[in-house]
């Protein structure tokens with residue numbers, strides 16, 4: 437009966453690369469309208485703002501696979517029947533939360549299910565940046581191996597201090613994964629001490645202390661007004677010369693011009709980024725000229741299982757949201 441009552445509700449999926457597992461759940465209950473384009477397609481085949489504005493009118497829920505901003509204009513275009521937005525991501529910095537709240541529109545995200553996948557990428561970035569994968573791969577490609585017994589050497593994780601900025605799900609999963617690497621000390625910072633930290637042997641400290649003491653600094657915080665450009669020329673200046681900065685959060689946590697200068701002048705040792713501003717990073721971007729930068733195209737959650745889990749979680753949030761049940765992972769209940 438419930439199924440029949442919801443079947444005429446329109447649910448928009450913002451991209452064509454939303455997993456079938458999520459579509460199946462949605463199609464059982466709703467009329468699904470999906471963008472024919474992917475988020476980062478070939479030029480011209482990318483879901484763009486106009487395409488999304490055409491899709492959303494009359495919808496009851498938006499399943500947001502892209503990072504296009506959820507704006508007033510988009511919500512106005514969708515219409516007053518819109519009840520909820522399910523972003524298929526942990527981060528929701530692209531959603532205008534105050535505006536959604538003011539309109540009484542629910543918002544769900546997909547935390548937790550992606551923590552291990554993102555943490556694996558954090559570990560990969562640590563290894564890639566510490567062991568100079570960018571310049572080493574470049575040597576292999578050129579057929580000239582410049583690495584020698586005492587040249588081109590990397591940094592050890594063993595006995596290092598690892599500082600986690602944001603000991604949430606991803607930060608905790610990163611510490612767990614690194615615990616076999618004989619790390620000397622884990623530090624973390626954030627708004628408050630976390631009860632989980634004790635079992636992880638992670639010590640709470642200030643951002644300044646963490647920056648000054650850490651050999652590896654992992655950014656695993658959401659992007660907010662408070663965290664935007666938290667890594668800038670001042671905070672980079674507090675880091676050790678051998679510091680390695682890792683970012684699996686959002687590109688805008690880092691002032692990239694300041695990072696470029698710090699890496700170029702070897703004020704810090706290296707950086708590993710899964711997120712940049714903009715995305716994609718233009719192929720002639722100055723950051724890409726740096727041998728001590730290891731960069732990936734935002735693949736944190738990009739595994740088969742994790743993307744399926746995210747899709748199904750978002751779909752189940754929509755079912756709950758449109759049938760008067762509590763959201764499973766609410767941002768705005």
Ligand SMILES: O=C(O)C(=O)CO
Nearest residue numbers: 524525526527736737
């Ligand atoms: O979930 C997120 O916020 C991500 O960036 C992973 O795709």
